[in-house]
């Protein structure tokens with residue numbers, strides 16, 4: 570089983586007993602605001618931890634010093650598989666925003682993608698209103714490749730109408746990542 574490490578973090582598969590830390594952040598309105606789901610209950614999180622423990626796309630991000638699970642990455646290969654493109658997602662507990670943890674975890678995952686998994690391209694999407702998300706992508710040297718006009722909705726109005734939202738798409742290519750790594754070594 571793959572475990573990724575950085576100076577401050579361990580990035581590992583989910584376990585069933587992660588539900589409490591999962592509940593701590595998936596119950597926060599600010600965390601789920603731009604996600605395709607609402608806040609989770611304790612019971613939802615017990616089930617979610619079991620489900621994530623069986624799903625290789627979800628990675629738990631934990632601090633090395635106290636083993637606290639502070640957020641998660643989502644990392645999944647897209648179809649068609651020969652195009653070697655993975656989608657990256659990230660959701661962190663508000664108590665750990667603004668400390669560079671999400672950047673550290675995502676950057677490690679990009680290194681894993683390009684250097685171990687043979688990825689050609691890693692992409693991510695977000696609502697343009699989610700400034701924290703696209704600023705993170707730009708800190709990761711991902712480049713905005715598109716602004717899509719209302720391609721999707723996650724929520725509906727009280728009378729059942731879709732609330733369509735725009736989406737930015739960002740990506741980074743293997744040669745771009747290698748060039749940045751080359752500068753840092």
Ligand SMILES: CC(C)(COP(=O)(O)OP(=O)(O)OC[C@H]1O[C@@H](n2cnc3c(N)ncnc32)[C@H](O)[C@@H]1OP(=O)(O)O)[C@@H](O)C(=O)NCCC(=O)NCCS
Pocket residue numbers: 599600601603604659660661662665666667668669670671672673694695696699701702705708
């Ligand atoms: C998107 C999200 C993960 C970004 O988290 P974040 O903490 O802002 O991102 P980073 O880890 O890159 O941290 C950067 C901040 O930490 C600061 N920082 C402090 N110490 C740092 C360090 N050692 N290294 C790097 N940055 C550091 C930076 O200056 C920056 O601060 P700023 O935002 O005031 O400019 C977070 O807002 C989140 O979980 N949102 C809810 C879920 C969500 O919307 N996900 C995306 C769906 S598309």
